[in-house]
Structure formats: structure tokens, C-alpha cells
Amino acid sequence: MSVTRALVQTLSECIEHVLDTSLHADKALTQLLQNNPQWSLDERQYVVSNYYHIFRFKRLLTYLLEHENLPLDGFGYWLTCQVVTKQALPEWVDTERYHVERLQSLIEQAPEAIRLSLPDWLNEVAHIQLGEKWQVIANALNQSAQQYLRVNTLKSDIATVTASLAKEGIKVSNVELDAHIALKVESNSHLFRSQAFQSGWFEMQDAGSQQIAPFLDVKPGHKVVDACAGAGGKSLHLAALMENKGRLLSLDIHEHKLETLKQRAKRAGVHVAETRVIQNNKTIKRQKEKFDRVLLDVPCSGLGVLKRNPDAKWHLNSQNLDTLIDLQTDILARYSQMCKVGGKLVYATCSILPAENEQQVERFLENNPNWQLEDSLCLLPGINSEFDGFYAARLVKNS
Numbered sequence: 001m002s003v004t005r006a007l008v009q010t011l012s013e014c015i016e017h018v019l020d021t022s023l024h025a026d027k028a029l030t031q032l033l034q035n036n037p038q039w040s041l042d043e044r045q046y047v048v049s050n051y052y053h054i055f056r057f058k059r060l061l062t063y064l065l066e067h068e069n070l071p072l073d074g075f076g077y078w079l080t081c082q083v084v085t086k087q088a089l090p091e092w093v094d095t096e097r098y099h100v101e102r103l104q105s106l107i108e109q110a111p112e113a114i115r116l117s118l119p120d121w122l123n124e125v126a127h128i129q130l131g132e133k134w135q136v137i138a139n140a141l142n143q144s145a146q147q148y149l150r151v152n153t154l155k156s157d158i159a160t161v162t163a164s165l166a167k168e169g170i171k172v173s174n175v176e177l178d179a180h181i182a183l184k185v186e187s188n189s190h191l192f193r194s195q196a197f198q199s200g201w202f203e204m205q206d207a208g209s210q211q212i213a214p215f216l217d218v219k220p221g222h223k224v225v226d227a228c229a230g231a232g233g234k235s236l237h238l239a240a241l242m243e244n245k246g247r248l249l250s251l252d253i254h255e256h257k258l259e260t261l262k263q264r265a266k267r268a269g270v271h272v273a274e275t276r277v278i279q280n281n282k283t284i285k286r287q288k289e290k291f292d293r294v295l296l297d298v299p300c301s302g303l304g305v306l307k308r309n310p311d312a313k314w315h316l317n318s319q320n321l322d323t324l325i326d327l328q329t330d331i332l333a334r335y336s337q338m339c340k341v342g343g344k345l346v347y348a349t350c351s352i353l354p355a356e357n358e359q360q361v362e363r364f365l366e367n368n369p370n371w372q373l374e375d376s377l378c379l380l381p382g383i384n385s386e387f388d389g390f391y392a393a394r395l396v397k398n399s
């Protein structure tokens with residue numbers, strides 16, 4: 001595909017708009033794609049991946065432009081991004097003005113937090129908490145995200161989905177996980193328009209995220225609560241593992257997320273899920289000791305999913321991280337009461353920080369000797385995982 005001036009111009013204008021207004025990058029991208037239906041699949045793919053790269057490397061790109069006395073405009077961000085991500089420049093770019101070799105050597109000499117394109121505070125916190133592993137993880141989190149599918153076993157199977165997508169020119173490959181097989185999308189495609197998606201045969205879900213619901217060890221007939229259910233990514237998976245038998249209560253504080261969950265459940269053929277908005281602590285207290293299994297997929301920093309949502313690091317600060325950590329502690333303390341004696345609970349995050357993960361669980365176990373850690377899962381990008389970063393701990397309530 002040749003990258004035209006017109007394409008870069010439109011992309012640059014959108015970047016400038018987001019940088020000027022501090023609009024959420026995801027929303028602006030959706031709008032950009034909607035406003036340009038004439039783009040080919042390759043053009044859309046190019047725009048999406050470069051758009052994310054620009055927000056991923058924003059700090060480094062700003063540093064390069066400022067150092068070179070170049071305008072901090074959308075075009076400058078696009079061009080320096082091509083250099084940082086080692087993409088060839090189209091012929092029409094004036095390389096006299098943008099000196100590629102000088103930019104490359106500036107990147108190598110930049111201070112670490114700038115080279116990794118991270119806020120200083122975050123780089124420091126992650127270094128303290130993760131030690132030597134952090135550089136490896138940070139580099140892995142700066143890669144583009146792959147797309148993965150979870151086959152909905154309530155309606156279909158791996159072979160049927162693979163064949164159906166192949167008929168529409170979409171190639172996928174199998175990825176073996178502990179409990180099941182995920183599908184990795186190998187070709188650029190309109191997945192949501194596929195017949196398989198419209199029929200509810202699969203969900204888009206990262207292969208790391210797909211490991212959380214099976215970790216809860218649910219069985220058909222169980223009473224299960226997904227207490228931070230959001231739009232239902234894990235609830236839908238739990239329902240499939242329960243074979244639509246038993247009771248699945250999906251809770252969240254946001255009604256609009258649960259509305260999306262209901263629509264997704266309908267498409268996926270999930271009948272077992274019931275949704276309820278958490279109004280106050282009474283909603284939780286009423287469910288005391290009612291469930292065999294409790295999933296707490298708690299609100300977190302999202303640092304494990306920066307590949308997919310790189311803009312998040314610019315909206316996070318040390319104060320809101322502390323607030324999140326307090327909220328996680330509170331949710332674990334109060335919502336765990338919904339578990340029956342002999343039941344199991346999974347505490348999960350999409351963070352890689354021990355303060356949101358192991359340390360939360362250790363503190364909970366110290367304060368609650370009637371609970372015991374059965375197993376834990378820690379997916380660290382670049383260290384032991386090519387997927388998003390996730391943490392899960394499975395706890396058993398003994399008395």
C-alpha cells in the first residue's frame with residue numbers, strides 16, 4: 001500500500017485535534033474511521049496502527065520534535081513516529097527538513113523514561129515494584145496488540161469458526177492456552193461484519209483475558225457472581241463454561257455497561273446471566289454467602305493492557321493509582337462476603353504492578369485467616385506472556 005499525502009493529512013488533523021483538546025484517543029479514532037468510509041482495509045489498518053503508535057510514543061515524539069526545533073503538529077508526530085517504529089518514509093517526504101539519521105541517534109541517547117515514552121512517576125514506580133523485569137515489560141507493552149478471538153462454545157466450535165472465517169478471507173490460527181484454544185487473527189479483516197460474529201460464534205477477547213474465567217473453576221449448575229462485570233467480557237465466558245446451567249449474577253456500578261452486557265449476552269445465546277446495578281453496600285450484603293464462585297475483576301490501572309490502550313498512561317497519575325488501590329482493597333474485603341464457605345473467589349486485574357496484585361491478596365489473607373490461596377496466575381508481557389498483562393489469584397473460603 002502506498003501511503004498518500006491525503007491519508008497522512010487526515011490522520012495528522014485528527015492527532016492535532018486530540019492533542020489540543022485532550023479528547024480520549026479511542027473516541028476520536030472511532031469518529032475518524034466513521035468519517036472516512038472510503039478507506040480500504042489496508043488504509044484503515046495503517047491509520048489505526050499508526051494512530052496508536054503516536055499515542056504510545058507521544059512523549060518520545062514530542063522530545064524529538066522539540067530537540068530538532070520542528071513544529072509540534074500532527075505531521076511532525078506522524079513523521080517522527082515512522083522513524084521510531086522503523087517504517088520506511090514515503091518518497092514525497094522532505095527528508096532534508098526531517099533528518100532521519102539524527103532522529104535515530106537522538107532516540108538511542110534519550111533518557112530511559114523518554115525513550116520508553118512513559119511519565120517519569122510511572123517509570124519510577126514500576127522500577128521500584130518490578131526491578132529488572134520492568135525494562136523488558138515496558139518494551140513489550142510498547143508493541144502493537146494482536147487480535148484474539150474466543151470461540152463461544154454455547155453456539156459453535158473452533159473448526160466451524162475457523163472455516164466460516166476462512167470463507168470470508170479471514171485467516172486465524174490456534175493458540176493453546178491452559179484450559180482451551182484461542183484463535184489469533186492472522187489477516188487484516190472486517191471481523192465484526194463476518195457471519196460468524198453476527199451469529200454470536202465468537203467474541204474478541206485477548207488471550208490473556210481468556211485465561212481468567214477458566215481460572216475460577218466454575219462448573220455447570222454453580223451459583224456464580226461476576227461482581228465487576230462491566231460490559232461482560234468475562235461473564236459471557238463464565239456462562240459458556242457453565243454451559244448455561246446454574247445462576248450467574250453480573251453486577252456493576254454502571255448501568256450502561258450492564259445494558260451492553262445484556263445485548264452481548266443475547267447475541268451469544270447466554271440465558272443464565274442476570275444483571276444488577278450495585279446501588280450501595282446493601283446490594284452486596286443481600287448476597288452474603290450465596291455463591292459457589294465469586295469473580296472480582298476489579299477496576300485497575302490497566303497497565304497490563306497498554307498495548308491495546310496506550311493512551312491510558314497519559315490519564316493515570318500517582319494519586320489516582322493510590323485511589324484505585326484503596327478501591328481494590330475495599331472491593332476485595334466487602335465483596336468476598338458473597339462467597340459460601342467452601343466456595344472459591346478469583347481476584348483479577350489487568351495490571352502488572354504487585355501493589356495492585358500480589359500485595360492486595362497478601363494483605364487480604366493476613367486480615368482473613370479463614371481464606372487460603374489456592375493458585376495464582378501472573379502474565380507479564382515480554383517475561384512469560386505474549387498476550388496482555390493479567391493477574392489472577394484463586395482463594396478458597398475455609399470457614
Ligand SMILES: C[S@@+](CC[C@H](N)C(=O)[O-])C[C@H]1O[C@@H](n2cnc3c(N)ncnc32)[C@H](O)[C@@H]1O
Pocket residue numbers: 227228229230231232233234235251252253254257278297298299300331
Ligand atoms: C476491569 S473492569 C471489568 C471488565 C469486565 N469484567 C470484562 O471482562 O469485560 C472493572 C469494572 O469494575 C466496575 N467498578 C468500578 N467500581 C466498582 C465497584 N465499587 N463495584 C463494582 N464494580 C465496580 C467498573 O465499572 C468496570 O466495569
